[in-house]
Amino acid sequence: MASKDKNYTPSEMMAVRASKELKDGDVVFVGIGLPNVACNLARETHAQSLYLIYESGAVGAQPERLPVSIGDPALVTGALSIVSQSEIFQNYLQGGRIQVGFLGGAQIDKYGNLNTTVIGDYAKPKVRLPGSGGACEIAVHAQKVLIVMRMSPKSFVEKCDYITSPGNFSLGKTRKEWGLPGAGPQTLITDLCVMTWSDAEGEFVVTELYPDVTREMVEAQCGWKPKFANKTRDAGVPTEIELKLLREKLDPQKLYL
Amino acid sequence: MKEAISESVRDGSSVYIEGFTHLICFAAGHEIIRQGIKNLCAIRLTPDLVYDQMLEAGCISKMIYGWAGNPGVGSLHAFRRAVQKSEPNTIELEEYSHFGMVSRIQAGAAKLPFWPLHNYAGTNIPDNNPNIKTIICPFTGRELAAVPPLEPDVVILHCQRADNEGNAQAWGLYGTQKESAFAAKKVIVVAEEIVEASVIRSDPNRTIVPGFLVTHVVHEPWGCHPSFVQGHYDRDNDFYVKWDDISRERETYRNYLEEFVLGCKDRDAYTKKMGSQLMDQLRAKSRMCEGVDYGF
Numbered sequence: 001m002a003s004k005d006k007n008y009t010p011s012e013m014m015a016v017r018a019s020k021e022l023k024d025g026d027v028v029f030v031g032i033g034l035p036n037v038a039c040n041l042a043r044e045t046h047a048q049s050l051y052l053i054y055e056s057g058a059v060g061a062q063p064e065r066l067p068v069s070i071g072d073p074a075l076v077t078g079a080l081s082i083v084s085q086s087e088i089f090q091n092y093l094q095g096g097r098i099q100v101g102f103l104g105g106a107q108i109d110k111y112g113n114l115n116t117t118v119i120g121d122y123a124k125p126k127v128r129l130p131g132s133g134g135a136c137e138i139a140v141h142a143q144k145v146l147i148v149m150r151m152s153p154k155s156f157v158e159k160c161d162y163i164t165s166p167g168n169f170s171l172g173k174t175r176k177e178w179g180l181p182g183a184g185p186q187t188l189i190t191d192l193c194v195m196t197w198s199d200a201e202g203e204f205v206v207t208e209l210y211p212d213v214t215r216e217m218v219e220a221q222c223g224w225k226p227k228f229a230n231k232t233r234d235a236g237v238p239t240e241i242e243l244k245l246l247r248e249k250l251d252p253q254k255l256y257l
Numbered sequence: 258m259k260e261a262i263s264e265s266v267r268d269g270s271s272v273y274i275e276g277f278t279h280l281i282c283f284a285a286g287h288e289i290i291r292q293g294i295k296n297l298c299a300i301r302l303t304p305d306l307v308y309d310q311m312l313e314a315g316c317i318s319k320m321i322y323g324w325a326g327n328p329g330v331g332s333l334h335a336f337r338r339a340v341q342k343s344e345p346n347t348i349e350l351e352e353y354s355h356f357g358m359v360s361r362i363q364a365g366a367a368k369l370p371f372w373p374l375h376n377y378a379g380t381n382i383p384d385n386n387p388n389i390k391t392i393i394c395p396f397t398g399r400e401l402a403a404v405p406p407l408e409p410d411v412v413i414l415h416c417q418r419a420d421n422e423g424n425a426q427a428w429g430l431y432g433t434q435k436e437s438a439f440a441a442k443k444v445i446v447v448a449e450e451i452v453e454a455s456v457i458r459s460d461p462n463r464t465i466v467p468g469f470l471v472t473h474v475v476h477e478p479w480g481c482h483p484s485f486v487q488g489h490y491d492r493d494n495d496f497y498v499k500w501d502d503i504s505r506e507r508e509t510y511r512n513y514l515e516e517f518v519l520g521c522k523d524r525d526a527y528t529k530k531m532g533s534q535l536m537d538q539l540r541a542k543s544r545m546c547e548g549v550d551y552g553f
Contacts, residue, residue, distance in 0.1 A: 032329055055355065056277050056430045068494045069329030071278020073487050076429045077544050084431045085277060085302070086363055089356040094375055117352075122385050128340040130332070132354035133303070133324030137376050166379035178378040179400060255329070 006211070008238045010150070010191035011257045012246055013210055015041060016238040018148050018189045021100070027051040028100045029093065029138055032070050033256050034148050035102030037246065040066060044245050053092060055134040057083050066250050089134070093141045096181060101142025103135055103185070104149050107160045110203040110224050112147060112167030112185030114139065115160040122162060132164050139165035145185040151192050151221035158224050168197060193218050194235055201227055208235040258480075258524065261445045261473035262288045265411045271298040271321075273409040273441070274307055277432030278328055278492070281484035282415040282447050283307050284477045284524045290314040291519060300409050302358045302432070306483065306500055309333040310518065312348065313510050319349040321407065323358045330497050334504040344507070352386055357404050361388075362433050364406035365440030371403040378402075412441035414466060415481055417488060418456070419448035423471025426463040429487030438466040445473045447480050449489050459551070479528045479536070490539040 008016075011034065018038035022028060024047040030039045040063065043050045052061045056071035060080025067075050076082055083092075092098060105114035106129050116135055120126030139145055149155060163170050168184045175184050185204075188195040194208035206218055206228045218226060238246075251257045266272055266289060274282050286307040289297070298319040299308050306327065311317050313335040325336045338344045353361070356376055364372035373392060378400065383389040392403045414434050416427035423446045427434060438444050446466065451474070457464060483493035483500075503513050521527040528536065 056279070057432070058430065067329075068492065068497075069278055071328065071430055073279070073429065073485050073491055073541070076487055082428070082430065084435060085355065085433055086359050086436060089359050089374075093356070117381070122381075125341060128325075128337050130324050130326030131322070131352055132382060133326075134355045136354040136380055136382060137356040140376055140378070163379065163381045170379035171381075173379065175379070180378060181375070 008243055009257065012238055012243060014148055014150075014189055014191055015246060015257065016242050017194060017235055018146065019045065021146050021187055021189070022047050022050055025049050025051070026099050027053060027097060029053050029055065029098045029102065029142055030070070031102045031104070033104065035104070036067060036070075037250055037256050038148065039102070040250050041242065041245060044249070045242065053088070053098065055085070055088055057085055057088055059083060059092070068255070089137060093137055096141065096143070098138075098142045099144070101138035101145045101182075103138060103145055103147050103165060105135070105164065107155055107157050108147065108149055108188070109157055109160050109167070110226075111169040112145070112188065112197065112204060113160050113163045113170050114147070114165040114167065115162045117162045117164045119161055135165045139167070139184070140180050140182060142182045144183045147185050147188045149188070149190055151190045151218070153221060153223045156222045156224065169202065192221060195226070203227065205229050206232060208233045210235050211237060258284055258288045258447070258475050258477055261475050262292055265443045265445060265472065266294055266297070268294055269296045270294075270410040271300060272411050272413070273300040273437055274413045275432055275434050275437050276415060276481070276484060277302055277430055279430040279432065279485055279487065280415040280427060280434070280481055281305055281307055282413050282477075282480050283482060283484060284480035284527070285413045285445070285447060286311055287518045287521070287527070289316055290514070300407065302355050303328060304333060304336060306333070306497065309335040309504060310514065312336060312339050313345065313504070313507070314514060314518070315345045317348060318346065319351065321351040321353075321358075323353050323355040327497060327500060329494070330501055332501075334501075335510065338507070351388065352382070353389070353404070354382065357389065357402075359433055359436075361404045361407035362436045362440050364404065365408040366436040369406065371405055373401045373403050376402050407440060409437070409441050411443045411445065412437045413445045413447065414438060415447045415486070416465065417448070417486060418450040418452045419446050419474055420452055420454045420457050420468070421474060422454065422468030423466070423474045424454065424457045424464055424468040425466040425471070426457060426460070427465050428463060431465065435465050438470050443472045444470050445475060446471045447475045447477045449478050449480070449486055451476045461551070477524050479531070480524055482531065482539070488541050488543070490536070490541055493535070493539055
């Protein structure tokens with residue numbers, strides 16, 4: 001999708017746009033991959049006192065290099081606290097202390113349900129994926145969830161083959177009816193557009209288009225017929241400073257970008 | 258290590274090689290492969306490369322787990338082959354989220370019949386796992402999930418230092434080290450360094466497991482490579498990335514096992530193969546803390 005006249009890639013755009021969702025002082029549960037890059041970019045730019053919490057037990061991490069996974073020795077060095085995983089899940093997450101959780105997946109539907117378990121049937125899967133890890137409990141307990149995913153008709157589906165992490169309406173009930181404490185997925189950041197959860201519509205609605213992206217391009221990559229806000233906003237473009245941080249400091253090996 | 262494994266792990270045992278990304282004792286996994294132990298019920302939050310290797314070697318027939326991927330890289334190919342094609346053998350999966358795994362281990366440690374957690378509503382996870390039940394809170398009437406205790410036959414814990422009694426001290430990411438030792442029937446402590454008891458007693462807050470729970474103490478420097486040990490050596494991330502290629506085909510995978518597992522009689526032989534250049538590159542740069550005053 002990289003166009004000749006742009007000086008950034010779709011992944012860089014996603015990371016930059018995701019970082020904007022984070023406010024200074026937010027308590028964030030950080031996931032693997034692009035969310036990791038986005039959180040560390042926010043910390044380097046507009047949200048220096050972001051509390052980065054990793055499911056491995058690092059609280060208030062200030063990694064001096066981009067962590068290669070959610071468990072990395074650089075998350076420990078200089079952190080505010082290191083706790084056991086039972087503390088992370090029981091006190092921090094189930095205790096309602098996490099303001100923002102980041103998730104992604106192999107499949108998503110218009111309600112924000114995510115599948116990271118199997119493509120096809122559970123007993124005879126076409127593709128066996130890693131499973132939940134901490135994703136299910138993040139989706140249940142984080143005060144709000146941000147989702148970062150590249151669009152394709154295979155991943156933006158009418159119905160997930162399996163629901164690993166609950167969105168705003170799953171298996172016939174709303175979050176409230178299920179008694180889920182967190183507010184659920186609120187923003188969905190893709191490589192073409194940003195979608196926002198709409199209570200009125202009862203589904204995700206496209207609210208921002210990236211430069212040079214048309215509605216038709218979004219529709220072509222979406223397995224359901226996406227709704228668009230009456231007036232979509234401009235998502236902006238990455239600044240030179242942001243691109244320099246991403247390329248030279250945060251992910252110089254291009255592991256995620 | 259040879260003795261600790263042969264005296265504790267049998268065909269059909271349930272085994273938990275502990276460590277969440279940090280302190281994963283690959284040396285123990287390799288010894289299990291060398292001893293040809295089969296039909297294990299392998300327990301971990303993240304099976305990681307260590308169980309992927311044991312799977313390819315045919316050691317595992319059941320897995321209790323939460324996330325089976327190559328952390329930060331992608332898929333575990335032996336795991337996928339086992340599930341999708343029953344190669345080299347069929348495996349039974351008992352799948353939770355990480356919170357579910359941690360809860361099971363806590364119930365095991367506390368010897369309670371179940372552990373409650375507020376989770377899984379609105380998902381398909383309980384559909385495939387009859388061990389995840391719904392209970393009603395007797396005080397509030399709220400619906401919660403409950404999971405039964407997990408009490409592994411053997412838990413293998415790697416740590417920075419321990420004394421001869423197995424009083425073990427670890428720092429950095431803990432995973433479920435403390436709880437799993439109490440849940441286990443047998444505990445093998447593997448340490449980078451064996452120290453005098455006085456060293457342990459000088460800093461008691463750092464002790465994660467008391468020696469009276471421990472059945473074997475093993476001194477095994479570099480026992481976690483390619484995983485890491487805070488203050489000793491970094492994760493060998495290049496290896497985790499390379500693993501994606503090595504493990505993709507059964508042939509290259511077998512070659513790896515032949516050379517680095519079956520072809521090494523112990524960890525010393527493995528570290529010689531690693532070579533001093535790689536070890537120098539991974540060795541941690543020191544960051545000492547100030548220390549605390551335990552006086553009264």
